[in-house]
Amino acid sequence: MTPPPDGGWVLGADSGGSGLRVALAAVREPAAEGGGVRVVDCVEFGEPVRTGAGGIDAAHLLERLLPAAEGLLGRAGGGRLAAVAVGAAGMATLGDELRATLPEALRRSLGVGRLALAADAVTAYAGALGQRPGAVVAAGTGLIALGTDLSGWRRADGWGHLLGDCGSGAWIGRAGLEAAMRAHDGRRGGSAALLARVEALFGPPATLPGLLYPRADRPAVLASFAPEVARCHADGDPVSAGILAAAARHIAEAAAAVCPPGHDEPEVALTGGLFKMGDPLLVPLRAELAEHLPSARTVPAAGDPLDGAVAVAAALATGTLLLPREPGMLDTTTLQPTDRA
Structure with a gap:
């Protein structure tokens, strides 16, 4: 059993064409000795989240994400999620349903304090270069290039x-x-x-x-x-x-x-x-x-899009997020706490 870290737990999710991956990570405050983020457990789903007429299917994502998060927290000894970051393919153009549904669902079910919803290119960037200026080309079945000087995104x-x-x-x-x-x-x-x-x-x-x-x-x-x-x-x-x-x-x-x-x-x-x-x-x-x-x-590349989602969640939890917020690319929300332990 892992004790809750001083900076709290964070959750990163990578939803792409090959499936959904979810990771739980322990965060130490930047000022603390050994500050940083460490993944302690993860789960994978081999089938991708559905996309329909309304865009990415929020209900289908939540059917997987919520039990996965509960299971990861349970195996780690419990506690509250300080932040969640979800990187999803199609977020920029097909993410309206996610942006409308996920904040309240995650607040109510998991007591999440902060949420980031990002295009998968953004989490690929964060996984590859962290929060430094530069350019990343993410290429598999498809291809996208993303760059930033930390004031805005170039796609x-x-x-x-x-x-x-x-x-x-x-x-x-x-x-x-x-x-x-x-x-x-x-x-x-x-x-x-x-x-x-x-x-x-x-x-x-x-x-x-x-x-x-x-x-x-x-x-x-x-x-x-x-x-x-x-x-x-x-x-x-x-x-x-x-x-x-x-x-x-x-x-x-x-x-x-x-x-x-x-x-x-x-x-x-x-x-x-x-x-x-x-x-x-x-x-x-x-x-x-x-x-x-x-x-x-x-x-x-230092890491992959799941690493990037975890890094974005950790930066959001500790108030150190430098990557530019931009509608459709990286949206962040502060949620009202619940009574969840």
């Missing part, structure tokens, strides 16, 4: 697989599938290597539209082909190499668009599953970043 892309997410896993996968279909048709720009991978994974190429277009999870299906592009590049396929070089250019352009001006050596961090692709993407990306941001320092 590039994150517009989804139909309007943007250029350089993302879905973008790379779609480009690879297009190159395969060009080879199938005998058009210029096709790749026989990628066509062979399509046939191995999906069957006859002519059936691919029927397999892909009706799917509600089209971005994830597209992104599932991105590793095949990297494999074909490693085997010497020039078309695949060109796709990854173009993706690297898009990523560097997004980073350059959000990098805060007026900093001699701005920090740029890359976070998300796409960058696990390794050298086939990272080698051309380093070259593109050197061209687009010659004075920037590329630094390793």
Whole structure:
């Protein structure tokens, strides 16, 4: 059993396309010896929170978040949550129901004192760079770049697989599938290597539209082909190499668009599953970043979006939150206490 910390308990939640993760952390006041935040327990849900006509489904999120929080607090010995931070994909455009519902629900059920609702790009930024000025590119199935000088947010892309997410896993996968279909048709720009991978994974190429277009999870299906592009590049396929070089250019352009001006050596961090692709993407990306941001320092991401949600909650609890509050990006609320022990 863990005794309640002097700064209280905080809860961070990361709601994304692959599921929901919730972490309980112990906070020590900044002035205290060993001040900081330490995650003590977490739970994961493999299915993502639903999104409907009204945006992110607040009831579905609460069905998971409240029991998870109760269980985490119970295992830790009880106590009150000083702050909660929820980072959610789609918060900026689909988060109205969450912003209307969560504050009162968390106050009433958990006695939460302070609440932050953030776009997942903000928690990705906080996990990667903390509360320092800089730029972060978060890339997986989709892609968004976010930068700040701590006075406001600068955003590039994150517009989804139909309007943007250029350089993302879905973008790379779609480009690879297009190159395969060009080879199938005998058009210029096709790749026989990628066509062979399509046939191995999906069957006859002519059936691919029927397999892909009706799917509600089209971005994830597209992104599932991105590793095949990297494999074909490693085997010497020039078309695949060109796709990854173009993706690297898009990523560097997004980073350059959000990098805060007026900093001699701005920090740029890359976070998300796409960058696990390794050298086939990272080698051309380093070259593109050197061209687009010659004075920037590329630094390793310190943590992931769940780490960022915990860090935002801890900063909110201790009055040390420096990241800019901005509607739809990072909204914070102080709640009236309840009698909950």
